[in-house]
Amino acid sequence: MARSIRASVGKRNRANLRKVFFGPVVDARTERLAAKLQEIASQPRPQVEKSEMELEEDKNEMDVDTKVSTSKTRSKSRVQKNKKPRNSIAFKPHPAKGKGISKRK
Structure with missing residues (x-):
């Protein structure tokens, strides 16, 4: 764990260390990252063209989505909780730890 400084x-x-020693290092890193981001932002976005086959697949998927009935969507929207199965093993109670029986006599 880190030690605190009270004095x-x-x-x-x-x-002083933060200001004199680590301050310029952090500032230089920030400048480098800002320049890198500016360079990335100034580049044009690559154009992604879909082929005819992909467009047909997208159209088919859209047709399937429209045919879904409302009763099925309601049942799918419910959250199913995963219940843990109960243990099927039952142990015999310890004879000395029975009800009303004390160890001391």
């Missing part, structure tokens, strides 16, 4: 001197030293 003000430790807090000041950590803040």
Whole structure:
């Protein structure tokens, strides 16, 4: 686990490290990432063309979707809970741990 710093001197030293040492590193990384994102965003999007066969498949799928009746959609929208099966093994109760029987006499 991380150790906390309660003393003000430790807090000041950590803040100075963050500002002087780690600050420029983080700023440089941010600049690199921003430049990379700008380059990616400036590139044109690749055009994806669908072939005639894919268009026909999409049309067939759409036809199937429209034929579904409302009764089936209601039953599919219900969430089915997976119940764990009960254990079928039953053990005999321990004779000394029976009801009303105390160990001490």
